[in-house]
Amino acid sequence: MDIRGKVALVTGGAVRIGKAMALGLAEEGCHVVIHYDRSASAALETVSEIEARGVKAWPTAADFNDEEAVQALIPAVLQQTGRLDILINNASIFPREDFFTTDAASWNQNMAINLKAPFLLSQAFAAALPEDRPGAIINMLDSIALRPKNHHFAYTISKFGLEGLTRATAFALAGRNIQVNGIALGTILAADEGDQAVFERMAKRTPMQHPGSPQAVVKTLLYLLQAAEYVTGEVIRVDGGRHLV
Numbered sequence: 001m002d003i004r005g006k007v008a009l010v011t012g013g014a015v016r017i018g019k020a021m022a023l024g025l026a027e028e029g030c031h032v033v034i035h036y037d038r039s040a041s042a043a044l045e046t047v048s049e050i051e052a053r054g055v056k057a058w059p060t061a062a063d064f065n066d067e068e069a070v071q072a073l074i075p076a077v078l079q080q081t082g083r084l085d086i087l088i089n090n091a092s093i094f095p096r097e098d099f100f101t102t103d104a105a106s107w108n109q110n111m112a113i114n115l116k117a118p119f120l121l122s123q124a125f126a127a128a129l130p131e132d133r134p135g136a137i138i139n140m141l142d143s144i145a146l147r148p149k150n151h152h153f154a155y156t157i158s159k160f161g162l163e164g165l166t167r168a169t170a171f172a173l174a175g176r177n178i179q180v181n182g183i184a185l186g187t188i189l190a191a192d193e194g195d196q197a198v199f200e201r202m203a204k205r206t207p208m209q210h211p212g213s214p215q216a217v218v219k220t221l222l223y224l225l226q227a228a229e230y231v232t233g234e235v236i237r238v239d240g241g242r243h244l245v
């Protein structure tokens, strides 16, 4: 797809990997909607950085715990922008909990934010896209989803589900010329400062023995959007080979 002049929505796009992808899209001439939940001032800063690259940007807020807010997001974006060509389901939570410490509330939150919101957004996105226009959905996955460890229990299952959703949605939308693919990440950015030491140990244990950069994610995103013409339902693992061990 030629993404120049198109409009992309990046959920959780104000900070970290979402921001890197939003800036990467802007560098290529794509207008970007920055969805955020709590990072309101960072969203405004990201919007300014995108506009400085000569394209349009809009901030939009929604808490994905709130199903009505999720349902309202795509219509609100379309009112702001007039069109939407690309959806990047990036927003996520990553609570540390094992099989026994995962309670029903956390289970529901992981599923609502990491799995149900991407489904509802994909459905609304596809329903709104004119039938003669190509579209793309990218789901941000995790390479541990298919090789689970006993931590981040509900998160891991939600990402496993999101990988399934990627394949099922790709099949459902292939006839509509909407490509649906996933990018499964390994050690790119530590969750927070407390996680830094564990993150560095894990990065050293990957076959490539170092963390990946947000730019590596951006390059994969641009490959899927710009070059991967006949690819749908595919997952690219940007994880230094972590899925192999």
Ligand SMILES: NC(=O)c1ccc[n+]([C@@H]2O[C@H](COP(=O)([O-])OP(=O)(O)OC[C@H]3O[C@@H](n4cnc5c(N)ncnc54)[C@H](OP(=O)(O)O)[C@@H]3O)[C@@H](O)[C@H]2O)c1
Residues within 6 Å of the ligand: 011, 012, 013, 014, 015, 016, 017, 018, 035, 036, 037, 038, 039, 040, 062, 063, 064, 065, 089, 090, 091, 092, 093, 094, 113, 140, 141, 142, 143, 184, 185, 186, 187, 188, 189, 190, 191
């Ligand atoms: N970091 C890594 O190395 C890594 C590894 C494997 C997979 N991934 C995946 O790659 C993606 C990006 O990773 P990341 O580390 O940059 O993500 P992150 O910082 O953990 O989260 C991204 C954004 O999700 C949004 N979010 C959280 N709760 C929300 C809610 N209730 N409603 C709406 N939005 C909410 C937040 O937006 P606000 O800040 O505005 O609240 C947050 O900035 C995620 O899907 C993650 O699972 C990342």
